Structure formats: C-alpha cells, structure tokens
Amino acid sequence: MRIATFNVNGIKARLxxxxxxxxxxxxxxxxxxxxxxxxxxFPAAEIEALGYNVAxxxxxxxxxxxxxxxxxxxxxxxxxPGDDADDQARWIEATVVGDTAAVRVCGMYLPNxxxxxxxxxxxxxxxxxxxxxxxxxxxxxxxxxxxxxxxNVIPQGxxxxxxxxxxxxxxxxxxxxxxxxxxxxQGYTDALRLFEPEAEVYxxxxxxxxxxxxxxxxxxxxxxxxxxxxxxxxxxxxxRHVRGWEKPSDHVPVRIDLxx
DNA sequence: ATGGTTGATCCTCAA
Numbered sequence: 001m002r003i004a005t006f007n008v009n010g011i012k013a014r015l016x017x018x019x020x021x022x023x024x025x026x027x028x029x030x031x032x033x034x035x036x037x038x039x040x041x042f043p044a045a046e047i048e049a050l051g052y053n054v055a056x057x058x059x060x061x062x063x064x065x066x067x068x069x070x071x072x073x074x075x076x077x078x079x080x081p082g083d084d085a086d087d088q089a090r091w092i093e094a095t096v097v098g099d100t101a102a103v104r105v106c107g108m109y110l111p112n113x114x115x116x117x118x119x120x121x122x123x124x125x126x127x128x129x130x131x132x133x134x135x136x137x138x139x140x141x142x143x144x145x146x147x148x149x150x151x152n153v154i155p156q157g158x159x160x161x162x163x164x165x166x167x168x169x170x171x172x173x174x175x176x177x178x179x180x181x182x183x184x185x186q187g188y189t190d191a192l193r194l195f196e197p198e199a200e201v202y203x204x205x206x207x208x209x210x211x212x213x214x215x216x217x218x219x220x221x222x223x224x225x226x227x228x229x230x231x232x233x234x235x236x237x238x239x240r241h242v243r244g245w246e247k248p249s250d251h252v253p254v255r256i257d258l259x260x
Numbered sequence: 261a262t263g264g265t266t267g268a269t270c271c272t273c274a275a
Contacts, residue, residue, distance in 0.1 A: 009275085010267045034275090036268060061268055062275095112275060120274095152275095206275090208264035250266075250275080 001098045002026065003105060004239075004255035005148040005221055007033040007204075011066075014249055015043050021242055022050050027255055028070050029096050031107025033150045035064035042066065059089040065107050065149070071096050080108070082130035090127070098260035101144050101232065106134070108149035113170030121170050124152070128179035135183045135224075144229040144260060147188065150251065151222045153180045155190070158199045159219035171220060188224040191256045195236040203238055204251045212243055221254045232258040 004027040008014040011032065022030070030052075035042060037058050044054040051070050057078040058064040067073055073094040080091035093106040110131070113124030131147075138145045154172045157163040166172035184190060192201065202217025211217065225233060234257040242252045 013267060034267090062273085114275080206264080207266050209261085210264085247266095 001028045001096070001103060001258045001260045002255055003029045003103070003146060003148065003223070003258060004253050005031045005033070005107065005150070005223060006253040007109070007150040007221060007249060007251035009034050009036075009249040009251065011035040011037055011042060013247070015046060017242070017245055017248065019046060019050065020245070021239065021253055022047070022052070022068075025239060025253065025255060029103075029105055030068040031092075031105065031148050032066040032068065033064075033107070033109035035066050036062060037064060055092060055094060057089045057092040059087075063089045063109055065089060065092045065109050067092055067094050067105060067107055069094070069096050071098070080127065080130050081134055083126070086127075098258070101260040103229065103258065103260055104138065104141070104143060104145035106138070106145065106147050108147065108151070110150060110152045112152050113176065116168070116170040116173055124170060125175060125179060128176075128183070132179070132182050132186075135188065136186055139187055139226055142228060143226070144232060144258070145226045146229055146256070147183070147224040148222070150220060151180065152220055153177065153222070154218050154220055155180055159202075161200070161202070161216045161218075166218070171218065184224060187227055189227070189230040189233075191223040191225050191230070191233055191236040192219070192238065192254060194233065196238065201238060203254055205243055207250050221251055223254060223256050225256075229258060232260050234259055
C-alpha cells in the first residue's frame with residue numbers, strides 16, 4: 001500500500017499537477033493539505049475519474065485537508081479532538097483496509113505558528129498538545145497507523161539548509177521541536193529517515209528568493225508510523241522532481257510503501 | 261540581501 005502526503009497549496013490552482021502526479025506515482029492513499037476551498041468546491045470528479053474515493057474537510061480560503069484512496073475510506077473522522085471551539089480544518093482520518101492489514105491514516109495540516117511569540121504560536125503549541133494526545137490514543141490501539149502531513153516542524157538542524165535563518169521561526173523554535181519529539185518519542189518512527197538518512201532531504205522550498213534553484217529547503221512534511229506500521233514499511237521517498245514542474249506547489253509529495 | 265512569490269479573496273492576509 002503506497003501512502004503519500006502532499007501540501008498542494010490550493011487545489012484549484014494545483015489540480016493539473018496533482019492529477020499528473022497521481023498518474024505517475026500511483027499512490028493508493030493520499031493526504032492533501034491546504035486545499036483552500038470548501039467541500040463543495042473540491043474537484044472530486046476529476047480525482048474520482050482516476051479511481052479514487054474522496055473525503056474532504058475544507059473551509060473557505062485557507063487550510064483544508066482531504067484524503068484520497070483507491071480502496072474505500074472507512075470510519076472517516078474530521079477535526080482533531082480536544083477543542084470543540086477550534087473551527088480550523090486541519091485534520092482528517094480514516095481507515096483503509098489492505099490485503100494483509102487495515103491502516104488508520106491521519107492527515108494533518110499543523111498550524112504554521114508565525115509570528116512567534118504571539119497568539120498564532122500559542123495556537124500551534126496547543127494544537128500540538130492535542131496531537132500528542134491523539135497520537136497516544138492511536139498507539140494504545142496497537143494497530144498500523146500513520147500520522148502524515150505538513151507538520152510545519154523542522155525536527156533538527158540537518159532538516160534545513162540554513163538553520164541560523166530559521167532560529168527564531170515558529171517551525172524551528174525549541175518549544176516546537178520539543179513538542180514534535182513528545183509525539184515521536186512515544187514510539188513513532190520517522191519513516192523518511194529510515195530510507196533517506198543523509199542531510200539535504202527537503203520537502204518544501206519557498207517561492208521567494210530562488211530557494212528552489214539554490215536548494216534552500218526545509219523538511220517539514222513527515223510520515224510517522226506506529227510500531228505496527230513500521231513493521232510493514234518497505235520504502236520512503238520524496239518526489240522532489242515535482243517542485244520543478246510548471247506552476248508547482250511550494251511543497252512536494254512524500255510517500256511510503258507498506259506491506260499491507 | 262529587512263528582499264522575495266504565490267493563492268484566495270476582495271486588497272490584504274497567510275504562508
């Protein structure tokens with residue numbers, strides 16, 4: 001089962017590139033972030049034509065996540081538990097039953113948090129506390145599960161070209177990285193680092209200042225696996241070349257293959 | 261390099 005995450009930065013602007021990549025990479029399950037549209041405006045028909053089922057959790061203008069799957073999306077849940085007052089569309093999860101195992105897929109668009117300090121950073125840290133709780137509950141299920149998406153977290157210095165430039169950024173502040181570790185160290189595996197252990201593996205390059213041309217990137221799109229999912233992992237890759245396409249997103253797809 | 265670019269919306273905000 002090939003599972004991928006892709007922050008498309010606007011599904012309406014990125015539909016041709018998404019369809020090209022779906023045909024090329026042929027993922028079984030995809031978590032999309034920043035669809036930036038309401039559910040009714042999501043171009044489901046074009047994606048369904050490639051054989052996918054679609055579940056969306058959108059909102060007007062910003063944020064918005066979706067799951068695509070060639071197999072049925074079962075038990076779909078929208079919204080990260082823990083704060084009924086949070087109306088930002090950043091979390092969607094569902095179960096996909098494979099040939100040998102059922103996988104719980106959780107797609108997220110974790111808050112950016114800039115500028116920090118400030119209310120947006122407070123929201124990010126509070127959201128990460130809720131993520132930690134959901135991650136713990138999933139571990140207790142002792143089933144294959146994946147936490148995937150745009151985490152807006154640079155875990156370590158090796159995950160960016162220029163750590164000094166990010167020192168005061170909400171994506172790299174010590175409190176951000178500590179909150180990420182609190183999720184990870186409960187028992188999750190950072191799948192990409194199993195197969196791409198070297199430095200200079202990035203998933204995002206800013207549109208500004210020629211970041212792509214200079215390979216001035218950061219690794220912020222992650223796939224975290226429960227032990228039961230990590231036991232099934234066969235491969236993990238960044239589809240880096242997609243950043244060089246016409247009208248690209250500032251993120252590229254990241255994917256894993258599970259024996260499921 | 262206190263710059264630079266993109267998307268969605270309604271001109272500025274978020275990233």
